[in-house]
Amino acid sequence: MFGTVLVANRGEIARRVFRACRQLGLKTVAVYSEADRGAPHVRDADQAVEIGAAPARESYLNAQRILEAARQARADAIHPGYGFLSESWRFAEAVQQAGIVFIGPRPDAIRKMGDKIEARRLMSAAGVSVLPGSFDAVGDVTRAEAVAREVGYPVILKAAAGGGGIGMARVDKPADLGTAFAAATRRAQAAFGTADLYVERYVERPRHVEVQVFGDDAGTVVHMHERECSIQRRHQKLVEESPAPGLPAATKDGLTAAAVTGARAIGYSNAGTMEFLVDERRGFYFLEMNARLQVEHPVTEEVTGLDLVVAQLRAAAGEPLPWRQGEIVQRRAAIECRVYAEDPSKGFLPSPGTVQKLELPSGEGIRIETGIETGSTVSVHYDPLLLKLVAHGATRAQAIERMTDALDRSVIEGVRTTIPLLRRVVASAEFREGRVHTQMIEQGAFNA
Amino acid sequence: MPEEIKAHITGVVFQITTKPGDRVAAGDAVIVLESMKMEIPVEAPRAGAVKEIKVQEGQTVQEGDVVAVLE
Numbered sequence: 001m002f003g004t005v006l007v008a009n010r011g012e013i014a015r016r017v018f019r020a021c022r023q024l025g026l027k028t029v030a031v032y033s034e035a036d037r038g039a040p041h042v043r044d045a046d047q048a049v050e051i052g053a054a055p056a057r058e059s060y061l062n063a064q065r066i067l068e069a070a071r072q073a074r075a076d077a078i079h080p081g082y083g084f085l086s087e088s089w090r091f092a093e094a095v096q097q098a099g100i101v102f103i104g105p106r107p108d109a110i111r112k113m114g115d116k117i118e119a120r121r122l123m124s125a126a127g128v129s130v131l132p133g134s135f136d137a138v139g140d141v142t143r144a145e146a147v148a149r150e151v152g153y154p155v156i157l158k159a160a161a162g163g164g165g166i167g168m169a170r171v172d173k174p175a176d177l178g179t180a181f182a183a184a185t186r187r188a189q190a191a192f193g194t195a196d197l198y199v200e201r202y203v204e205r206p207r208h209v210e211v212q213v214f215g216d217d218a219g220t221v222v223h224m225h226e227r228e229c230s231i232q233r234r235h236q237k238l239v240e241e242s243p244a245p246g247l248p249a250a251t252k253d254g255l256t257a258a259a260v261t262g263a264r265a266i267g268y269s270n271a272g273t274m275e276f277l278v279d280e281r282r283g284f285y286f287l288e289m290n291a292r293l294q295v296e297h298p299v300t301e302e303v304t305g306l307d308l309v310v311a312q313l314r315a316a317a318g319e320p321l322p323w324r325q326g327e328i329v330q331r332r333a334a335i336e337c338r339v340y341a342e343d344p345s346k347g348f349l350p351s352p353g354t355v356q357k358l359e360l361p362s363g364e365g366i367r368i369e370t371g372i373e374t375g376s377t378v379s380v381h382y383d384p385l386l387l388k389l390v391a392h393g394a395t396r397a398q399a400i401e402r403m404t405d406a407l408d409r410s411v412i413e414g415v416r417t418t419i420p421l422l423r424r425v426v427a428s429a430e431f432r433e434g435r436v437h438t439q440m441i442e443q444g445a446f447n448a
Numbered sequence: 449m450p451e452e453i454k455a456h457i458t459g460v461v462f463q464i465t466t467k468p469g470d471r472v473a474a475g476d477a478v479i480v481l482e483s484m485k486m487e488i489p490v491e492a493p494r495a496g497a498v499k500e501i502k503v504q505e506g507q508t509v510q511e512g513d514v515v516a517v518l519e
Contacts (some may be wrong), residue, residue: 016470055460341484342484349456349457349488350457350458350459350483350484350486350488352455352457352458352459352483352484353458380458380459380460380482380484380508381481381484382485383484383485384482384484384485
């Protein structure tokens with residue numbers, strides 16, 4: 001096992017990884033930008049190295065600077081967290097070439113899953129169901145039109161190098177395709193440096209259900225059951241839970257089997273998530289694979305009682321998986337609510353500022369992962385995630401009751417947050433009855 | 449009558465999409481701000497010609513700062 005872990009990230013996820021490191025007796029190194037000098041994650045680590053100016057590309061996205069920090073602090077392993085460089089296969093490769101352990105999947109698996117068209121091809125070849133659409137980049141509107149005609153409108157245009165919902169455009173009819181194609185191409189080029197797009201059939205009112213997978217260097221792959229993540233805004237999740245309410249056993253079995261098959265097909269190691277859309281007829285389709293630890297991993301931890309980050313550290317050190325599939329059981333129900341510095345009453349506009357007051361709940365069945373404290377500056381330079389509230393219970397009803405109470409007792413002043421909306425989601429009949437789909441928020445289902 | 453266009457959020461100027469003399473319609477993006485990984489256009493409140501752009505790309509602006517002026 002390595003001895004010193006650098007976490008190339010900030011906020012709650014850096015703190016989460018440090019906690020797992022301490023549990024294994026590993027030394028920890030934080031990196032931070034000028035804007036994060038006083039941040040909680042910096043104080044949590046045994047050592048901290050400043051890596052650059054506030055803009056992410058000058059600090060948390062600066063691979064060279066992070067590798068220098070690792071050498072300086074004598075770190076022999078790097079955990080990338082999520083976001084930033086976590087899905088950069090070039091970074092993972094550079095880490096390994098520097099003789100440092102990358103805590104995550106192999107660079108080649110990251111590369112394959114990062115190219116969303118390649119991922120569609122590989123999963124389809126492995127027998128995992130994918131949406132009808134193109135299996136190559138559609139180079140021009142004519143080609144996009146041909147694919148759209150074949151699969152039927154509405155379709156969705158997606159960036160091959162995409163993620164986070166960026167560069168996606170729904171197209172309802174042939175007349176709209178030209179404009180949408182040009183706009184999506186521009187956005188993909190600006191965001192990812194490559195303009196390649198692909199076309200998929202658009203699914204109305206789907207559920208987003210994903211499966212946590214875990215692999216080791218010996219090629220063993222297990223699943224850790226599903227998470228329902230349909231409550232989203234801008235294609236980014238707000239509420240996640242496990243088990244997925246009302247998911248028929250046959251659908252669930254199909255999803256978990258497909259996830260394991262897909263991960264095995266690419267020789268996947270460490271933690272990853274296979275994302276699927278489930279349509280109204282309960283058919284499911286591979287969406288993409290996130291080759292990293294997910295924001296919502298605590299849901300799976302609370303449901304199974306297993307520590308995913310400790311497992312990541314052990315797997316990265318070459319240890320075999322500590323569990324057999326049959327031992328990984330959904331023992332409880334858990335829900336996570338993401339508290340973002342955004343104003344839900346104004347279309348989720350970012351709300352940077354200073355946290356003037358912070359009161360967070362505690363108690364049985366409540367877990368909090370936070371990157372902020374009273375007095376923290378919420379910067380314009382980074383993702384707006386402030387903290388995650390996780391509630392678990394013996395039943396889903398108990399988890400909902402605890403989450404309701406936790407949201408009611410949470411007080412954050414100084415920045416606007418998603419808490420008022422989260423309260424309405426958790427109180428709604430649709431959520432309580434498990435009648436959810438990914439378009440609910442944009443359709444105004446939870447408006448005040 | 450000139451009219452000031454103010455930033456409705458705090459952010460960094462990501463892109464300046466107009467220049468002095470350009471005609472804009474109500475709702476057109478005059479500049480684009482970036483805040484918390486989101487690109488947010490600052491829109492013209494009415495039709496008119498851009499008289500002046502008060503900011504530069506990369507500059508941080510606070511909510512309420514004047515970013516441009518319409519003729």
